[in-house]
Amino acid sequence: VLKKIKKSGELVVGTSADYPPLEFTTSENGKTKYVGVDVELAKDIAKDLGVKFVIKNMSFDSLLVALETGKVDMVISAMTPTPERKQSVAFSKIYYKPSGEYFLVNKRDKDKYNSIQSLEGQT
Ligand code: ARG
Numbered sequence: 001v002l003k004k005i006k007k008s009g010e011l012v013v014g015t016s017a018d019y020p021p022l023e024f025t026t027s028e029n030g031k032t033k034y035v036g037v038d039v040e041l042a043k044d045i046a047k048d049l050g051v052k053f054v055i056k057n058m059s060f061d062s063l064l065v066a067l068e069t070g071k072v073d074m075v076i077s078a079m080t081p082t083p084e085r086k087q088s089v090a091f092s093k094i095y096y097k098p099s100g101e102y103f104l105v106n107k108r109d110k111d112k113y114n115s116i117q118s119l120e121g122q123t
Pocket of ligand 1: 015016017018019023060077078079080081
């Protein structure tokens with residue numbers, strides 16, 4: 001694949017740009033722009049290889065087929081390496097591990113607001 005990438009001069013990357021802040025779209029002068037942490041990472045990889053960065057946006061479910069059929073050279077889409085997926089594709093090392101989301105309250109309220117549910121109906 002690396003040979004093919006160098007020869008064609010472009011790295012074709014598949015993503016499902018519906019997952020901010022990792023991959024999503026913005027509109028600039030009516031043009032769709034692909035942005036996010038994953039997009040930047042893929043751009044850097046293309047830059048390191050000295051080739052053009054080409055992004056192909058598709059549904060999350062189409063990504064693995066696109067990779068297996070060579071429609072894209074690599075996938076970057078916040079995809080979790082599950083045992084099932086590992087049977088058909090090769091994952092890189094983990095570069096980002098979501099560790100959970102939090103909200104913060106004043107310490108004196110810690111027993112009052114201790115879950116998302118406890119915030120319900122509060123103004
Ligand atoms: N990490 C989850 C998974 O691998 C969700 C990823 C969704 N990514 C996306 N670009 N929509 O199933």
